[in-house]
Every structure is written in C-alpha cells, then in structure tokens.
Amino acid sequence: MADGDHLLSLRGVCKSFGGIQAVHSISFDVDAGESVGLVGPNGAGKTTLFNCVCGQLRPEEGDVVFDGTLLNGMPTYKRARLGIGRTYQKVEVFTDMSVRDHLMVAERARRGEGRLWRDLCNMSNPTADEKERVDATLELVGITQLADISVNALGLGNCRLVELARALAAEPKILLADEPSSGLDLRETEELAAVLRTVQRERGTAVLLVEHDLSMVAQVVDRAVVMDVGAMLAAGTFDEVMANPEVRNAYLGQVDAV
Amino acid sequence: MEQFFGFAFTGLPYGCTYALVAVCLVLTYQATGVFNFAFGAQAFASAFIFTWLTQYKNWSGFEAFLVSVVAMGPLVGYAFDRLLFRHIANSNTTAKMVCSLALLVGIPSLLPVIFGPQNLDATATILPFFNPNVVYFTLAGQPINGIDLSAVSVTVVVLVLLTILLRYTALGLQMRAAVESRRLVQLDGVDGNGVVAVAWIVSSFMASLAGVLFAPTFGAFTQDDYVTLTVVAIAAAAWALLRSLPIAAGMAVFIGVLTTVLQGYISPSSFFYATILPSLPFIFLVGALLFLPKMRELDASRDPLATIDPPPPPIAAASRAPTMNRIIRTLWWIVFAGFCVSMLTWIPDSWTTVFNNGLTYSIVLLSITLITGMAGQLSLCQATLAGVGAFTAAQLATHLGLNLLVGGLVGAALAAAVAVVLALLSLRLKGLGLALMTLAAALLFDATFFNETSITGGPQGISVQAKWLGTSAFFNFNGHAMFLLSLGVLIVVVFLVLLVRKGTVGRNLAAMRGSETATAGLGVNPSWQRIMVFALSGAVAGIGGLLHSLEQQVVSPTDWNADISLVLVVLVVTTSVTTVEGAIQAGIGFFVTEQVLTTVLPARIGGSSLTVVLFAFGALTYAAHPEGVLEYQKRRHTMRFERLFFAKEAEAEERKAARAISTSGANG
Numbered sequence: 001m002a003d004g005d006h007l008l009s010l011r012g013v014c015k016s017f018g019g020i021q022a023v024h025s026i027s028f029d030v031d032a033g034e035s036v037g038l039v040g041p042n043g044a045g046k047t048t049l050f051n052c053v054c055g056q057l058r059p060e061e062g063d064v065v066f067d068g069t070l071l072n073g074m075p076t077y078k079r080a081r082l083g084i085g086r087t088y089q090k091v092e093v094f095t096d097m098s099v100r101d102h103l104m105v106a107e108r109a110r111r112g113e114g115r116l117w118r119d120l121c122n123m124s125n126p127t128a129d130e131k132e133r134v135d136a137t138l139e140l141v142g143i144t145q146l147a148d149i150s151v152n153a154l155g156l157g158n159c160r161l162v163e164l165a166r167a168l169a170a171e172p173k174i175l176l177a178d179e180p181s182s183g184l185d186l187r188e189t190e191e192l193a194a195v196l197r198t199v200q201r202e203r204g205t206a207v208l209l210v211e212h213d214l215s216m217v218a219q220v221v222d223r224a225v226v227m228d229v230g231a232m233l234a235a236g237t238f239d240e241v242m243a244n245p246e247v248r249n250a251y252l253g254q255v256d257a258v
Numbered sequence: 259m260e261q262f263f264g265f266a267f268t269g270l271p272y273g274c275t276y277a278l279v280a281v282c283l284v285l286t287y288q289a290t291g292v293f294n295f296a297f298g299a300q301a302f303a304s305a306f307i308f309t310w311l312t313q314y315k316n317w318s319g320f321e322a323f324l325v326s327v328v329a330m331g332p333l334v335g336y337a338f339d340r341l342l343f344r345h346i347a348n349s350n351t352t353a354k355m356v357c358s359l360a361l362l363v364g365i366p367s368l369l370p371v372i373f374g375p376q377n378l379d380a381t382a383t384i385l386p387f388f389n390p391n392v393v394y395f396t397l398a399g400q401p402i403n404g405i406d407l408s409a410v411s412v413t414v415v416v417l418v419l420l421t422i423l424l425r426y427t428a429l430g431l432q433m434r435a436a437v438e439s440r441r442l443v444q445l446d447g448v449d450g451n452g453v454v455a456v457a458w459i460v461s462s463f464m465a466s467l468a469g470v471l472f473a474p475t476f477g478a479f480t481q482d483d484y485v486t487l488t489v490v491a492i493a494a495a496a497w498a499l500l501r502s503l504p505i506a507a508g509m510a511v512f513i514g515v516l517t518t519v520l521q522g523y524i525s526p527s528s529f530f531y532a533t534i535l536p537s538l539p540f541i542f543l544v545g546a547l548l549f550l551p552k553m554r555e556l557d558a559s560r561d562p563l564a565t566i567d568p569p570p571p572p573i574a575a576a577s578r579a580p581t582m583n584r585i586i587r588t589l590w591w592i593v594f595a596g597f598c599v600s601m602l603t604w605i606p607d608s609w610t611t612v613f614n615n616g617l618t619y620s621i622v623l624l625s626i627t628l629i630t631g632m633a634g635q636l637s638l639c640q641a642t643l644a645g646v647g648a649f650t651a652a653q654l655a656t657h658l659g660l661n662l663l664v665g666g667l668v669g670a671a672l673a674a675a676v677a678v679v680l681a682l683l684s685l686r687l688k689g690l691g692l693a694l695m696t697l698a699a700a701l702l703f704d705a706t707f708f709n710e711t712s713i714t715g716g717p718q719g720i721s722v723q724a725k726w727l728g729t730s731a732f733f734n735f736n737g738h739a740m741f742l743l744s745l746g747v748l749i750v751v752v753f754l755v756l757l758v759r760k761g762t763v764g765r766n767l768a769a770m771r772g773s774e775t776a777t778a779g780l781g782v783n784p785s786w787q788r789i790m791v792f793a794l795s796g797a798v799a800g801i802g803g804l805l806h807s808l809e810q811q812v813v814s815p816t817d818w819n820a821d822i823s824l825v826l827v828v829l830v831v832t833t834s835v836t837t838v839e840g841a842i843q844a845g846i847g848f849f850v851t852e853q854v855l856t857t858v859l860p861a862r863i864g865g866s867s868l869t870v871v872l873f874a875f876g877a878l879t880y881a882a883h884p885e886g887v888l889e890y891q892k893r894r895h896t897m898r899f900e901r902l903f904f905a906k907e908a909e910a911e912e913r914k915a916a917r918a919i920s921t922s923g924a925n926g
Contacts (some may be wrong), residue, residue: 030852054779056775056779075778075783076775076778077778077779077780077781077782077783077784078781080778080779080780080781085779085780086779088775088776092772092773092775092776092779093772093773093776094768094769094771094772094773094776094777095772096768096771096772097765097768097769097772101765101768103767104765105765105769105777105780106781107781108762108765108766109766109777109780109782110780110781112783114783115762115763116758116763116790116793116794118761118762119757119758119760119761119762119763119764120754120757120761121757121759122757122761124757124760124762124763163776166776166780167780170780170781179869181283233385233617237375254523
C-alpha cells in the first residue's frame with residue numbers, strides 16, 4: 001500500500017458551487033480497517049466531500065488517493081470497483097427490486113460483470129458461491145428474513161439496512177456511511193452501530209462515518225475529523241476533538257444553545 | 259444586402275408562428291413540468307377547424323378565429339389540464355411524455371374520423387383589416403401582404419401581453435412557484451391547480467393562434483407541414499433551456515429567418531437544398547442537446563414532496579399466488595397451441611395476413627420493451643431503426659443479390675450500429691433529453707436517408723421480389739410460410755428479451771431505474787449498460803422491420819418514418835411496456851382492431867385512424883397505470899380470481915411477507 005500505507009488520503013481537496021466554497025483544502029487519511037468519524041454542523045461540506053471521494057463530484061483542487069491509486073478524474077464505477085462502498089444521506093434503493101437482487105447487483109458489479117452475451121447465452125444465473133456470499137451479508141446486517149421482499153414494501157429503517165447490506169455485498173475496503181442513522185429510532189440506531197462495528201472488526205473494512213448522532217459516532221469510530229463551513233476544524237480521537245474549544249463553539253455550542 | 263433582407267423578411271412570419279409555439283412549450287414546462295409535444299397537433303387542429311369553417315362553411319376569418327382559437331384553444335387547454343395532466347402532476351417524466359405523445363398522435367388522427375378526409379386550403383386571415391390578397395408595402399423588395407402582417411403583429415402583441423402577465427402579476431409569480439411543486443404551493447395557500455390551469459389555457463390559446471397564423475402562409479396544407487412547426491419550436495425551446503421565454507421566441511424567429519435566407523442563397527437543385535435545409539431544425543435541436551450541459555439536468559425531480567408518492571404496483575405475474583401462476587401459464591400454452599393450429603388450418607387468408615402483420619409488428623415493439631420497459635428510457639426512433647434494417651436488406655438484395663433473410667441479419671447489425679451511435683451521442687441525456695435526441699434522429703433520417711430515392715426507391719418504396727428469398731412461399735396468400743417464419747423469429751426474440759431481463763444486464767438496468775447514482779456507486783458502468791441495451795434494441799427493431807416489410811411485400815419509407823415511431827410507443831404503452839406479452843398484445847391487437855373497424859365501420863371514418871385514436875386514448879392512462887391498461891386489468895382480475903379461489907394461499911403469502919418485515923431489526 002503506497003502513500004504512507006494509508007488506505008485513503010485526501011490532500012488539499014477543494015470544491016465550490018458558484019461562489020460558495022463547499023469544501024476548502026481538506027486533508028486527512030484513513031488507514032485500512034480504521035473507523036473515522038466525519039462530523040460537523042449542517043452545511044459543513046461532509047456530503048460534498050463524500051461525493052468528491054466517490055467521483056460524483058470532481059474537486060477543483062487537491063488529490064484523492066485510494067490504495068495507492070490517484071483517483072482524480074476517475075469515474076464513480078471504477079472507484080467502486082477499487083473498493084469504495086457508500087450509503088447515502090437520502091436513501092437510494094432500487095424501486096421494485098427484492099432485497100436479494102439489490103445485493104446481487106452489488107456482488108456482480110464488484111467484479112465488473114454485466115456482459116450481454118452471457119445473459120443471451122443464459123449464463124447469468126446466480127452461482128452457489130454468489131448466493132452464499134449474499135446470504136452471509138444478509139445475515140451480517142440482520143435482514144435475512146427480508147431477502148425476497150420488494151423494497152417497495154419496506155420502511156425507512158429497513159431501507160437503510162438494505163442500503164448498508166448492498167454496499168457491504170460489494171466487499172469494499174472502505175465504507176463511506178452518510179448519516180446512516182437518519183430517520184431511525186434509538187434501538188435501530190444502536191443496532192446499526194453494532195453492525196458497523198462488526199463490519200470493521202470482523203471484515204477489516206475501514207469506515208468513514210458522517211453522522212449527527214454523536215453517541216453513535218462515539219460508539220463506532222477510532223478517530224474523528226471535524227468540519228465547519230467547508231474547512232477542517234480539528235482531528236484526533238473522539239474525546240480530543242470533543243474537548244476542543246473551537247469544535248464546541250462551532251458545533252456543540254449550537255447543540256447546547258438548542 | 260437588400261437581397262439578404264428580402265429573404266430575411268420572408269422568413270419573419272414563419273419565425274413568429276414558430277415563436278408562439280416555442281413559448282407555449284417553455285411556459286407549460288415551467289408551470290407544469292410537462293413537455294407538451296402535442297402543441298403542434300393542437301395548432302394543426304385549430305388550423306383544420308379554421309380552414310374548414312372558412313373554406314367549406316363560408317364563415318368569415320374573424321368568426322372562424324373566434325371558434326377555432328378564442329373558444330377552442332382555451333377549452334382544449336383546460337380539458338387537457340382538468341382531465342389529464344392534473345392527475346399526472348406527480349408522475350415521472352416518462353409518463354408525462356407518453357401522455358403528450360399520445361395526444362400528438364391521437365389529435366391529428368381524430369380529425370378525419372370526425373370530419374372525414376379534407377383538402378384544406380387556407381386563404382383567410384384572422385384579422386378583418388388585413389386582407390391576405392393585398393400587398394400593403396414592400397420591404398427590401400419583398401411584398402408584405404395581410405398574411406405576413408397579421409402573423410407578425412399578432413405575435414408581437416401576444417408576447418408582450420404574456421411577458422406582462424408573467425413578470426408583473428401575482429399570477430405569474432405563482433406560476434413560477436408551481437413548477438417546483440404544485441403540492442407545495444398549495445400548502446402556502448395558493449390554488450396550485452388553478453394556477454396551472456391558467457398556464458394550460460394560455461399556452462393552448464397561443465398554440466391554436468400559431469396554427470391559424472401558420473396555415474395561410476402555406477395555402478394548401480397538411481399535417482406534415484405542422485411537423486416543421488413543432489420541431490422548430492422544440493429546437494428553440496431547447497436552446498432556451500426550457501426556461502427563458504425571450505430566448506425561445508428569439509431563437510424560433512432566428513431559425514425561421516435563417517431557413518428562408520439559406521433557401522434564397524442555395525440553389526434548389528443542390529444537395530444541400532434537398533437534405534440540409536429540411537434538416538436545419540433537427541440540427542439545431544441536436545446541437546442544443548449536445549452542447550448545452552443544462553439539458554442533461556432536465557429530469558432532476560424538483561418536487562420536495564415527491565417522497566410521499568407510493569411506489570408503482572408490481573406486474574401481475576410478480577404478484578400472483580403460485581397456484582394461480584401455474585394455471586395462467588397452462589392457459590397461455592393452450593391459447594398459443596390453439597392459435598398456431600388455427601393459423602395453419604381454418605383461419606381465412608385475410609385474417610392470416612392480419613395476424614402475420616401483428617406478429618412482425620410485435621418484434622419491432624419488443625425493441626421498445628427493451629429500452630422503455632427495461633432501461634426506463636423513451637426512444638422515439640424505433641421505426642427508423644426498423645427501416646434501417648429493412649432498407650439495408652433490400653439494398654443488399656438489389657445490388658449484391660444477397661438473400662433477403664441473410665441481408666436482414668446485416669441490416670439488424672447496421673440498425674444496432676446506428677442505435678449505438680445514438681446511445682453514444684446521448685450518453686449524458688436521460689428522459690426528455692434522450693426522447694428529443696431520438697426524435698431528432700428519426701426526423702433527420704426522414705429528411706435525408708429515407709428521402710433519398712437511391713436508398714428507398716422513392717415514396718412508393720422497394721418491392722420485395724421472390725428471387726431475393728429463393729422461394730415464393732412467403733408470398734402465398736394462405737401465409738403459412740410467413741406465419742412460421744414470423745412466429746419462429748418472435749419466439750427467439752422473446753426468449754432473448756426474457757434472458758436479458760433476468761440476467762445481469764437486466765438487473766443492472768432495473769437498478770439504474772431505481773437510482774443510477776447508487777448503481778454507479780456499486781461499480782456498474784451505466785453508460786455501457788445503456789449502450790448494450792440500445793444495440794440489442796436496434797438489432798431487434800431491424801429484424802422486425804425487415805419481416806414486417808416482407809409481409810407487406812414492399813419496403814416503404816412511409817412504413818418507418820418518425821410518425822410511426824410515435825405510434826409504436828403509443829401502442830406498446832397502452833398494453834404493457836414492461837412485459838413481453840404486452841408487446842405481442844399491442845402488435846396483434848393493433849392489426850386486429852384495425853381489421854375489425856375497417857370491416858364494420860364506414861370507409862369515411864377510416865379503420866386505421868380510429869385504431870390509432872383508440873390506442874392513443876389507451877396510452878393516456880399510462881400515468882395512472884404505468885404498467886399498461888391491459889396489465890392493470892390483468893392484475894385486477896387476477897386478484898379478484900385469487901380472492902375467490904386461492905384466498906388462503908394469497909393470504910399466507912401476504913402474512914409471510916408482513917411477518918418478515920415486522921420481525922426485522924428496523925421496520926420503520
């Protein structure tokens with residue numbers, strides 16, 4: 001692994017929309033198997049930064065290096081095949097499809113499959129190996145019983161779990177989880193945090209977590225990076241950054257005020 | 259310079275009428291989110307009524323104007339909103355497009371059904387003080403008559419009034435707000451439905467006005483003349499990014515003027531005059547789609563309340579109880595066997611031809627199942643791709659003596675190649691952008707390749723000769739050989755479509771319909787998936803096109819023009835665009851309905867026109883039932899049947915699903 005053995009390295013990443021600087025010169029690293037929290041108030045630029053890492057947005061300046069590969073200019077699907085998985089702030093599920101099919105899409109996409117001639121020759125039926133891996137992921141996330149149900153019938157909480165399972169089915173080296181507990185109740189949030197911890201510890205998947213629920217962040221992450229108005233405010237262990245007066249002023253101060 | 263201005267002034271009246279329709283498109287899109295392809299058809303309908311009243315009923319131009327524009331325009335607009343578009347305000351772009359395409363196809367077909375075929379020659383103007391036969395003055399050597407004056411002056415007045423309405427009134431502000439979300443402005447206490455209804459009334463009035471201003475510039479006119487009006491207006495609206503009324507109007511006038519200037523300078527006998535000039539509006543449209551990045555964002559949903567909409571219902575086959583499924587499958591096989599035996603034994607020759615036509619059309623329609631049903635995109639050039647396949651095979655047979663069926667495979671490959679080029683050009687376009695690109699391609703082919711006698715043999719087409727097939731069996735009136743060939747190819751195509759649907763590509767396309775962002779985020783290359791499905795769809799259309807032309811015994815450009823592409827879409831969405839049986843039902847249903855209506859009804863009404871009207875009305879239900887009317891009825895009756903005979907089994911399935919959801923960790 002190049003770049004000082006870091007799995008993901010951001011170097012001076014900048015992104016603006018018109019005159020608004022959404023992300024300004026952000027630099028930090030995530031190591032393999034590490035769990036990092038990315039916190040900050042609304043409008044801090046966290047999701048924009050995720051979009052820059054995944055390739056949905058192109059940064060104007062700076063480099064994104066993943067597993068030794070410079071990602072600048074690389075399309076989203078190629079970054080995903082390198083091992084970047086993601087869940088979304090606004091749930092993105094495939095309407096009409098069963099939960100199992102969601103995972104099957106991810107399983108095949110991971111290997112860049114999708115050749116028409118194989119479909120036309122009836123060579124695209126799921127193999128025993130694929131079924132086994134899909135079942136294992138369903139079990140890991142705890143949604144085995146939903147496997148054959150269409151996502152149309154599921155509520156927000158289950159859809160978030162489906163999204164997480166789909167991202168994990170691609171066996172990413174890093175999972176970017178964008179506010180996964182949004183819309184979930186306390187019990188569901190705890191269960192989700194447990195799944196993320198399991199994924200990190202048992203599969204060795206690095207996790208970059210954007211989350212407003214600081215108790216969940218505290219449960220899941222090893223380190224935290226705090227952003228505010230597009231810039232990086234602090235970085236360190238969760239307790240360190242929470243003790244930082246600037247962070248308290250910019251982020252927690254608002255919570256206190258509320 | 260005087261000559262230049264002379265040519266330019268000639269184009270001004272055309273440009274003004276184009277501007278009116280372009281403004282209608284932008285206004286409606288901005289206020290309602292609907293891109294109404296049917297404004298050209300509405301303009302034609304008003305011109306039809308106006309001319310019919312003045313020419314055959316001896317009404318004055320002003321009286322006819324009051325009926326065909328002042329009364330009919332707003333009434334039609336209000337009816338469109340009240341009866342149709344209001345109910346699909348929250349539907350997706352494809353549903354809205356399909357409904358407006360159904361109107362585009364249905365309205366011109368309805369007129370001959372009501373009034374009978376008419377030879378229309380417009381000579382009257384709407385304003386009594388402008389005499390069409392009087393030259394009032396000359397500009398740069400060009401005589402300006404009452405037709406030119408009324409077109410320009412009326413357009414200027416109407417556009418000024420519209421600008422005042424939109425910029426300086428509360429209603430204009432509400433219209434601009436309603437486009438984001440009609441439901442959201444209602445929460446703010448604004449009568450969103452009323453605001454949108456006004457937008458429809460105003461724009462329909464303007465379309466009708468454009469129609470009656472446009473007709474006298476031609477004198478004798480047909481529906482085809484209004485295709486140009488529609489396409490120029492679409493191109494101008496596209497350059498205005500469907501946002502700016504002044505840019506849309508200005509661009510429309512520019513295209514109108516540029517056309518007449520080029521007509522003046524280019525020799526009528528030159529290649530450019532015959533091919534490039536008629537293609538000018540399409541070139542402008544393609545240019546806007548390729549070079550304006552904002553055109554790629556047209557489909558982004560802007561309704562903040564969109565998430566409260568329920569998901570579409572599953573197709574009948576996916577929601578049936580297992581026993582019911584087995585029964586229906588068995589019944590299908592029995593019907594299929596009965597149909598085959600009947601076709602080969604007792605069905606009379608005239609009906610054999612009808613069914614053969616239906617089978618070959620079904621193959622072409624399956625190409626739409628691939629693109630629209632599986633990829634969720636609307637292609638408006640499937641007839642063109644069918645024509646590419648048919649003409650390629652005919653040309654190879656004519657010049658190289660290649661067997662027509664072997665040539666058909668080459669034709670299918672060429673149609674696939676054309677489809678791939680189109681897919682590459684449209685990689686960043688979706689929904690409306692893609693539909694417009696494919697429509698432009700279809701019209702471009704009509705104006706160029708399909709208009710070239712050396713390729714198509716002229717309007718009468720190329721007659722299929724028995725020696726090209728090595729047998730005359732396909733020409734026998736009992737049609738058995740043709741039936742077996744069509745059925746064999748149809749079965750192969752059906753299996754291919756089913757294999758793709760259940761395979762990786764089909765699953766990826768289904769995922770892309772749900773969320774292209776998330777699909778790409780998993781490692782799927784959306785562009786490549788789309789190119790593959792376009793290629794397959796092109797090949798299927800090419801083969802279907804050849805077989806249908808073979809059944810007709812002539813490969814004719816009129817069988818595969820842009821109008822037919824629109825009709826094909828209307829046919830298949832009426833039944834079901836998501837299932838293979840939907841395509842087959844549409845193909846056979848169209849020809850059977852036409853045959854029945856032709857036999858039963860008087861010739862004046864015209865079986866073909868009425869059939870198109872009936873299917874167009876069927877397609878209008880697409881928004882309410884995106885799975886197709888037949889599919890909706892199938893699901894409804896299946897559920898009723900299940901409740902009667904398999905209630906326990908169906909309930910057990912439902913309970914199983916409910917239990918799984920309720921026992922999962924996060925049941926929302």
